[in-house]
Amino acid sequence: MKHFKLYYTSDVHGYLLPTDYIQSGNQSLGMANAAYNFHKDGNTIIIDGGDMYQGSPMLQYLQQHQDIDAVTTAMNLAGYDYVTLGNHDFNYGYHALEKHLSQLNATVIAENVTDSNGETLYPAQIKTLADGTTVGLIGLVTDYINIWENPEHLAGIRIESPRIKAQKTVMYLRENADVVVGVYHGGYERDLVTGQQLSQTDENIAYQLTEQLDLDILLTGHQHGNVAPQVVNGVLTLQMPNQARMYAEIIGTKHDTEWVFNATTASVGHTARPDIVAALAPLNERVQRWLDQPITQLTSAIPLAQPLALAQFGNDILQWIAHVELSATQADIALVSLNNNPSELPANLTLRQILQNYPFDNTLVTKRVSGLALKTALEHTADYFVLESGKLTVNPSWLYPKVEHYNYDLAFGISYTIDVKQPVGQRITELSFDGQAVADSDLFTVAMNSYRAAGGGDYTAYRDAETIFSGDETIQDMLVSYFKAHNQLPETPKLQLKVIY
Structure with missing residues (x-):
């Protein structure tokens, strides 16, 4: 009887040990914990x-210190067989990624990553297992990399349409393998139960892939969702949360001419693989000392604030980020995004808390934005709110299929009102700069992070605006540098936002 076993993780994001670097004590996450659950034999694929x-x-x-290649070390010890590439794997440039991959024991599969001539660099594979079972594997990554990534980071390569690039290859795999598995670094554009459209873009097209490709299994990622195994359009599909908090196990068994799949997802648990922990222990000690380096002593701690409150009122942390952005660019307006981490600061401020409150390693960009484009973008931001029985809450579409507080922007330097009682697209009822109502033809310099400047979060109005400054220093480093000249958080700029509901 033919059979196979498959283990799957995704969106580990360098969380290799059982810590999120924020909470104390070991947590149920990390590649070392996931790997503890892998039991490998000749019919197993990881x-x-x-x-x-x-x-x-x-x-x-x-990124700042010469040391071991931690991810590659951990993945080699864990015994990964195949990996696809994610959009963030290109963040430091393709040359840097190639250096990592050259030491990786696993085979890279990423069908729509091609050379400049359109030839696939990481082609699909057929794995023959110990009992003769053949498993065809194709990897794909969202082509929204072309929108988000610095073009210099993609020099010499192309990211083509995953759907188009996969069609012929999947047909070949179907003809030559017992089972065909797709590994897609992208998520679902439709609700898997109701079929309701969740997104109008091509960032995530997993539902389309189940319709259009002759797959048996589609493993997804990118959205960090906890999507239990289920059959969609005849394809078994699932998705994992980030930071290796969970792993999937799929067992396939052939009964006569039919393949039967038994798929489960589970927490990685609290036990870590000792060999991975030991290999990374010296590095981890250096990282922890680096994170605990003192930055300054604040007069008072900044208390914990939840995203819904921050979206209405901001806090001193977000004001500090805006101050740094405006000081660096002399822009008229600064956009500061929320994030999915807790927003709070202890009086004894260390690097750890700065990275917690600004977890993105993006850079600062200034755009020249028209009044019309600014209002259009703020209307998109205002979609964050909904009313439920008269109570203000976060729009569920910003929480599912992926939590996206980081796509909500506060705008410092202007006065504006969001009236949640109004229809989406008509909620910015007041918008002024220096006491004057903003006209569509007005032009402003707007400082924002590089993700937003590239249109991240579907902010096409910012993407299409003229870029007048693009820095190389990360905003994280700029926030740390602020305390070289100051020992307390700034008192300006004040947020001038009213949320009416």
């Missing part, structure tokens, strides 16, 4: 769905 090489404080440390 796969990762991408976003391996960017994200955690450990990887931020490694």
Whole structure:
């Protein structure tokens, strides 16, 4: 009887050990914990769905210090067989990614990553297992990389349409393999139960892939969702949360001419693989000391604030980020995004808390934005709110299929009102600059992070605006540098936002 076993993780983002670097004590996360659950034999395949090489404080440390290649070391010890690439794996440039991959034991599959001539660099594979079972594997990554990524980071390569690039290859795999598995670093554009459209863009097209490709299994990622195994359009599909908090196990068994799949997802648990922990222990000690370096002593702590409150009123932390952006660019307006981490600061401020409150390693960009484009973008931001029985809450579409507080912007330097009682697209009822109502033809310089400047979060109005400054220093480093000249948080600029409901 033919059979196979498949283990799957995705969006590990460099969380290799059981810590999120914020809470104390070991947590149920990390590649070392996931790997503890892998039991490998000749009929086992271990796969990762991408976003391996960017994200955690450990990887931020490694960007600044020569040390071991932590992700590659951990993945080799864990016994990964195949990996696809995620959009964030390109964040430091393709040349840097190639260096990591050259030491990786796993085979890279990323069908729509091609050379300049359109030839696939990481082609699909057929794996023959110990009992003769053949498993065809194709990897794909969202082509929205072309929108988000610095073009210099993609020099010499192309990211083509995953759907178009996959069609012929999947047909070949179907003809030559017992089972065909797709590994897509992208998520679902439709609700898997109701079929309701969740997104109008091509950033995530997993539902389309189940319709259009002759797959048996589609493993997804990118959205960090906890999507239990289910059959959609005849394809078994699932998705994992980020930071290796969970893993999937799929067992396939052939009964006569039919393949039967038994798929489960589970917490990685609290036990870590000792060999991975030991290999990374010296590095981890250096990272922890780096994170605990003192920055300053604040007069008072900044208390914890939840995203809904921050979206209405901001806090001193967001004001500090705006101050740094405006000081660096002399722009008229600064956009400061929320994030999914807790927003708070202790009086004894260390680097750890700065990275917690600004977890993105993006850079600062200034755009020249018209009044019309600014209002259009703020209307998009205002979609964050909904009313439920007269009570203000966060729009569920900003929480599912992916939590996206980081796509909500506060605008410092203007006065504006969001009236949640109004229809979406008509909620910015007051918008003024220096006491004057903003006209569509007015022009402003607007400082924002590089993700937003590239249109991240579907802010096309910012993407299409003229870029007049693009820095190389990360905003994280700028926030740290602020305390070289100051020992307290700034008192300006004040947020001038009213949310009416």
